[in-house]
Amino acid sequence: GAVVSQHPSWVICKSGTSVKIECRSLDFQATTMFWYRQFPKQSLMLMATSNEGSKATYEQGVEKDKFLINHASLTLSTLTVTSAHPEDSSFYICSASPRVSGANVLTFGAGSRLTVL
Amino acid sequence: GQNIDQPTEMTATEGAIVQINCTYQTSGFNGLFWYQQHAGEAPTFLSYNVLDGLEEKGRFSSFLSRSKGYSYLLLKELQMKDSASYLCAVKDSNYQLIWGAGTKLIIKP
Numbered sequence: 001g002a003v004v005s006q007h008p009s010w011v012i013c014k015s016g017t018s019v020k021i022e023c024r025s026l027d028f029q030a031t032t033m034f035w036y037r038q039f040p041k042q043s044l045m046l047m048a049t050s051n052e053g054s055k056a057t058y059e060q061g062v063e064k065d066k067f068l069i070n071h072a073s074l075t076l077s078t079l080t081v082t083s084a085h086p087e088d089s090s091f092y093i094c095s096a097s098p099r100v101s102g103a104n105v106l107t108f109g110a111g112s113r114l115t116v117l
Numbered sequence: 118g119q120n121i122d123q124p125t126e127m128t129a130t131e132g133a134i135v136q137i138n139c140t141y142q143t144s145g146f147n148g149l150f151w152y153q154q155h156a157g158e159a160p161t162f163l164s165y166n167v168l169d170g171l172e173e174k175g176r177f178s179s180f181l182s183r184s185k186g187y188s189y190l191l192l193k194e195l196q197m198k199d200s201a202s203y204l205c206a207v208k209d210s211n212y213q214l215i216w217g218a219g220t221k222l223i224i225k226p
Contacts, residue, residue, distance in 0.1 A: 006159075034214075043204065043218040044160070093159050105150070106214070108159035 002028050002098050006109025013084055014117055021079045021112045023094030029074040030096035034106070035067075038091045047092075050077040084116045119143045121217035123205050128223045129195055137190045137203050137220045145210020151179050151190045152204040154219065160204055163190070192222075200224045 003026040013019050023033055033050040048069050049057040056069035066088075068080040077096075081088055091113050095106040121141045129135040141149070148167040152160035166172055166181035166188060178191040190203055205217040 043216045045216075046214070091157075095159075105162050105165060108161070111157075111159040113157070 002096075002107040004094065004096055004107045004109040006094055006112055008112055009110060010113050010115075012115045012117065015085055016083055018080055018082045019084055019114060021081075021092055021094070021114075023077045023079070023096070023109050025075045025096050025098075025107075028096075028098040030077075030098070031074060033071060033077040033094055033096040035069060035077075035079050036093045036095065038093060038111075040091075044093065047079075052077075081114065084114070086116045089114055089116045119209060119215050121205055121207060121215055123203075123217045123220045125218070126221045126223065128225060129192075131195055131197060131224055131226050133195050134191065134193050135195060135222065137192070137205075137222065139188045139190070139205035139217055141186050141188075141205070141207045141215070141217075143207050143209045143215055146183060147208040147210065147212055149179075149181055149188050150206045150208075150214070151177075151188075152206065154202045154204055156201070163203075195224050197224050197226070 005024045005026050007022045031052045035047045036044040037047050038044050046059050047062045050069045050071040052071045052074050058064045071077040091111050093111040095108045097106050123139045150165050151163040153163050154160040164179035166179050171180045176193045181188045202219040202221050204219045206214045
């Protein structure tokens with residue numbers, strides 16, 4: 001089945017530094033990948049839609065200069081949290097669906113837990 | 118606005134049956150999904166409904182009534198490993214996924 005790999009699983013960084021999270025579709029091509037954020041005991045919140053070869057589409061209220069998304073190939077999207085602050089601490093999850101998928105079922109990466117000190 | 122409602126928390130007994138309800142009001146409808154999410158992990162796909170009726174998949178079944186804006190996830194023969202959050206999500210007319218807040222299911226021996 002479709003597999004999405006996300007790295008790193010855990011990251012702790014100092015306030016003011018930048019953190020990059022990678023999302024790879026291992027056995028399928030994904031023209032579109034999605035980045036979500038989830039705070040404890042809350043639902044998934046879509047941050048942005050990553051489009052291969054073009055600019056990402058950000059949801060209202062998400063700062064595009066703070067959360068940089070690059071989708072350079074059909075199997076890789078990266079999310080960079082720039083100048084991270086403690087309020088950016090969260091669980092970040094990427095997802096994708098194969099280009100040919102009747103139900104467009106999303107496959108999720110394992111998630112990246114970011115802690116900003 | 119768009120809204121998906123599900124109970125915040127439910128408790129059930131091992132071996133029993135539990136039904137988790139989901140009601141939605143969205144701009145258009147292009148399918149409803151149920152995902153399971155264990156604490157600290159990413160969601161995993163459980164079921165997809167786009168037509169009215171019941172979809173059965175082993176111990177899990179999902180039902181949809183589009184006219185009522187209603188779905189439920191039925192879990193039979195509950196096991197301790199079923200303790201998790203269950204997320205309902207609907208694809209609207211723009212094919213955007215709208216997520217419910219999730220239902221935390223607690224299984225007791």
